[in-house]
Amino acid sequence: MKKGRLVVVGNGMVGQRFVDALRARDSDGRWRVTVLGEEPRPAYDRVRLSALFDGVDADELNLHTPDPQVQLRLGTSVTAIDRARRVVATTAGEYPYDALVLATGSYAFVPPIDGVDLPGVFTYRTLDDLAAIRAHARGRRRGAVIGGGLLGLEAANALRLLGLATSVVEVAPRLMPMQVDTAGGALLRRYVEELDVACHLGVATSALHPGPDGSVAQLELADGGRVDADLVVVATGIRPRDELARAAGLPLGSRGGVLVDHTCRSADERIWAVGECAAVDDTCHGLVGPGYAMAETVADRLVGGAATVPDADTATKLKLLGVDVASFGDAHGTTPGCLDVTFTDPATRVYAKLVLSDDAQTLLGGVLVGDADAYPTLRASVGQPLPAAPLALLAPAGAGAGAAALPGSAQVCSCNAVTRADLDAAIAGGATDVPALKACTRAGTSCGSCVPMLRQLLDAAGVGQPRGLCEHFDVSRQELFDLIRVREIRTFSSLIAEHGRGDGCDICKPVVASILASLGTGHLLDGERASLQDTNDHFLANLQRDGSYSVVPRIPGGEITPEKLIVLGEVARDFALYTKITGGQRIDLFGARVEQLPQIWRRLVDAGFESGHAYGKALRTVKSCVGSTWCRYGVQDSVGLAIALELRYRGLRAPHKIKSAVSGCARECAEARGKDFGIIATDAGWNLYVGGNGGFRPRHADLFATDLTTEALVRLVDRFLMYYIRTADRLQRTAAWIEAMDGGLAHLNAVIVDDSLGLCAELDAAMARHVGSYSDEWRDVLEDPARLDRFTSFVNAPQVPDPSIRFTEERGQRIPARAGGTGNQQPVGLGTPEVRR
Amino acid sequence: MTGQPRGWTAVCPLTRLDPGRGMAALVDGVQVALFRTAADLFALDNRDPVTDAYVLSRGIVGSRDGVPTVASPLHKQAYDLRTGACLDLPGVAVRWHEVRCRAGLVEIRLREEA
Missing domain, CATH: 3.50.50.60 (FAD/NAD(P)-binding domain)
Incomplete structure (x- = not known):
């Protein structure tokens, strides 16, 4: 089959979506696609343009992924369409077409005011x-x-x-x-x-x-x-860019735009128009949602489908200047005979209006200002019978009716046209959590505003909801934390006797140990608490595959004096420890036996080192770049801040490890956005990012607050960490914690900035207690013979070192002699490169 | 040596063991993981059969459905403290040994084979 030539004019959001949609459908490759873009860069997310001022990189707005089947010509202006010859003329030559899609968008309308062309x-x-x-x-x-x-x-x-x-x-x-x-x-x-x-x-x-x-x-x-x-x-305002169509003699809408039918086809059967430049039913739409629907329709038509453009969903919800504003359906009440129900609360400063049909049975539209939590449910209910009494629907942050009251035909995710019935079917088919629902229905994968409804539907179906911690406790980690805190429980045995059953296990014991440590209730190895610790916390070192341990002293911010560096070298040499620089800017010493750990730490503590808590679910490092002290680009002292933060939060036990970094300028050499909390310097102060993660599922941290003073930054981080420690699940990093949080980042902001739960004073006090009571765990061990007694190879032969720990040599250092049972890997060798002299 | 019954070896006073925790002991050159629970004493081979590392004595002691357990500190498989059977991996087990407390001293007698 001969390929058709498809030319797309415009590489904006809708133009790109059209190309993606077509490529996804055109499995037999019947179209050869050429895209002509006027801007010098490929498609980007114009809707999020303002995020640039929040510190987001332009690169992150990119929507274009290179496709070898699509020829992309950027910086190319189309000058004319020759419909008779079926050719578009550009500044760089002519392109013949069999089908032409106009996605030229619109331009910013500038009214003819005197002086509007002035610089500035x-x-x-x-x-x-x-x-x-x-x-x-x-x-x-x-x-x-x-x-x-x-x-x-x-x-x-x-x-x-x-x-x-x-x-x-x-x-x-x-x-x-x-x-x-x-x-x-x-x-x-x-x-x-x-x-x-x-x-x-x-x-x-x-x-x-x-x-x-x-x-x-x-x-x-x-x-x-x-x-x-x-x-x-x-x-x-904006005006459609229809000048090419106009010059080519195509009919236009009464207020501009390429006049198209319900398939987005113009009066010329080979020419289509999508997005802001298209007038469907004589109406142009400036929102991306209707544009995407047009793009999907034309893509379907070009591969032989019969799609038509659905009625445009002009519902919008956004946060402008920190205020939630939403409008949907017939927001202005233009339907004949319609009724308004309004709700105004001057105390919480919420305004809401519902527009109902003349019999008050059907929701037609509405407006929300100040609190738009009800938006997803309401938008999905437009054209449907009211899911609950109007005031119940509008009550701010109220239970309202929720998604469970919606009929099956209601569209829960309007971005991807997913109905309640689709979601119920997915749940019946085995989807038990939000990620699974997203994967099998695409609901919630675009704007995300319907995610709370997905959770409500899962709740309504009674699946996938959190259970107890393990067979010994029916409560979650957060509930356990509150029990221990409020009732001042200090031992595992009294906790399990009163609130659990059995003897505990490797899940609940370390959780309780961590909670007791977070609450600052004494040393890890004292009394009954020693038996709760995972082996790493029990020996205050990191267990390796051969049963030996590694030692990581704290090097705050990665800054170290030559004298201390020499001590590390001497200790490593004297105990023959394998030495490696870690990703967190410190030094890891491997191959220590349990009975050697106190001897090693005696030397380290004497030289001024402290525990680095590499073994704990605790603050690890605060990494830093060189910062303004030395770096010619640095705008703030990133090293100084990193050290101050690391010393403030050292030893803080948490549901999982916590990593941080500070970059001294926007070049971000410290990779702070991959951390649980990351800080990037600005000319005016510091930007705080939260919820980043490397590891198994990498995630960039979200911008949380901008241009903070050091004092304001520390207060926010204090609260962020303490709120995390109190409410996260076991082994839940901050990234997953925020993702699972109802209301997400906005909720976090309300709690730790606006103090919506009245918790801030308590969180601040808890952190002050931590900072005030910090003491080095290793120094405390060395000073206490009872604690030292635990570091024994054999209870009946403490003088005999563990004979199973044996070493061989590789690249001049000692490594475990026997391969572990899991992964009997061979050493990597790529041959010896020859050095030319 | 095989077939010859071994004797009891005293390894430490009972007070040297914390309830809910293990310790390693060396008996006739064999590494034994010794555990004390609230009411009992148990002994297993110290070798974790999954990883070949001698670490079981450093695992967390607990229970699963009423069965006393230790979880390997490396990859957390649970073992029945009474029989040495791995509760997570069918067919995997460690050797168990006899243990008793006499006159405040903990004694171990090795068993020949699993």
Whole structure:
């Protein structure tokens, strides 16, 4: 079969989605695809553009994966479509087509205001726009945004984050006029003004005036008012880019856009249009969701399918300037005879409105400001009978009705068109947790707002919910923690007698040992507690495959004096320990027998070393880059902060190990985003990232707070760690903890920043206790003969070293002589490279 | 040597053992893992048969469905303290030995074969 030539004009979000969708469907390769993109870079996530100001790299917004079957021509502008010859002309030559897909998107509309072309006036649409805004903002103090819609408020937040005093000018009498109604807009305004963003509503901008340097300095308003601003962003809407279609004689919509039918085909049967440049039913959509639906439709049609574009879902939910705003369905109540139910709570500052059918039986739409928790359930219920009484649905953070009340036909995940019935079928088919549901239905894999509903549906089906810790305790680790803390239980035997059964096991005993240690209740090896410890904690060293142990002294921040380095070398030499540099910037000494551990540590403690807790579920290291002391790029003292943090949190026992790092600039040499808590220096202070992970399932940490002072940073990390220690499951790293948390990062933020649970004082006090009571575990062992007695090879022959620990030599060091039972691997050899002289 | 009954060897005072914890002992050149629970004493070979490392005495002692157990500190397989049978891997077992306490002293008598 001869391949058809498919040309796609535009490599934005929808253009890329179209190519991906087509490639996924075109299994017999009937199309040869050429993509022509005007921007110099491939598709990126324009919806998350503002994340750049939160410290996200432009690379992370990338949506394009190279595909050898797709020819991508970037920096190529299409100049004309010749429909008779079926050729598109570009600045770089002609491309013939059998099918042409226009995904040209839209441009930022700039109203014809005097002075709008002054230097310092920007639009807010591309990576280049944002780079230009960032560059111009340097050294400037005041910014203004013309336009108080969704994009305008995003731009206003960006200007705030750049340190500018910010004003918003909106011609409509309220903010976000397209999405919210008058009352919702009034509440939104209060929230926004509290962030020191000045709002000028119901007034047009009549002119922009330059300052002495020729760039913009002041806005003149239609009511005669003046707003000083030396950087202005124009965010007054978008217009479809339909000029190619217009010039080619294709019919356009009444307000622009390539007029297409329900299959996205234009009047020319070989030309299709998708996304913001397409007018379906004479309407253009500026949201990505409807654009994606169009992309999928055309992809299906081009491989012989019969898809049509579904009704556009214009529901939106977003967090603007820290305020949740959502609107869905007929938010403005334009359906004839419809009824409004509104809920206003001045105390919690929540506004909600539901629009109901004239018989008050069917949900048509709604608006939420301040608390959008009910959004997923409500959006899924549009067009359905009300799942519960209206006030129950609106009660803030209330139980509401939840997903369990939805009918089977309700769409739970609108991004991927997954219904309640689809999810119930997946649960019946064996999906027992959220990841499994995501994998088999794709629900929750795009915007993620429906994930709480997935959990509710699992609950409703009674599957996959957390059980007790082990056969000895029916409660979770978190409940155990609270029991021990509140009832001041100090021994395992009294705990299991009162709250468990049997004798315990290798699951519950270390958990209780860790909780007792987190609560700061004495030394690991005292009394009954010694028997609870895993072997690593019992010998305060790391068990290796041959039964020997390794020793890792703490080297805070990876900084070490030559004298101490020499001591490590001498100890390693004298005990013939295999020596290796770890990934956490310290030194691991291998091959020690239990009875040697106290002798080794006597030498180390005398030289000023302390336990590195490499053996514990505890803070490991705070890694650092070189920082501003030496590095010519560094903007803050990353080494100093890393040392301070490592000393603050050393010895802190947790549900799992905790790793951290501090980078002295955005180059991120310390790899802080792979850590449980990572810190990256900014010009103004520190950005805090949480929930990163290397290991089996790598995860980049999420940005949690920006431009913190050292004091504010430490307070947040204190609370983050203590909240983690109190509430995480056994062996749950912070990444999984946050992912499993209801409400995720927003919930974490509410608890440790806004103190929504009233816990902060307690968390702060708990950390203060830890810091105040820290003492080096190894020094404490060396000072106590009863503790030292445990470090014995044989109870009846303490003078005899374990004969099973034997060594051979490799690359000049001692290694275990016998291969362990698991993985009898051969040494790796790649031949000896020859060195030319 | 085979077939010849061995005698009891005293290894340590009972007070040297913590309830809920093990210790290694050397009896006739054999490494024995000695355990004390709340009410009993047990002895197994110290060698973890899965990894070939001599570490069982350093495992966590507990119970599973009422069976007294020790979990290997390397990969956490549980062994029945009474019989040495591995509860997680069918067919795997370690040798068990006789142990008793007489006049405050713990004594071990090796068993020849599993």
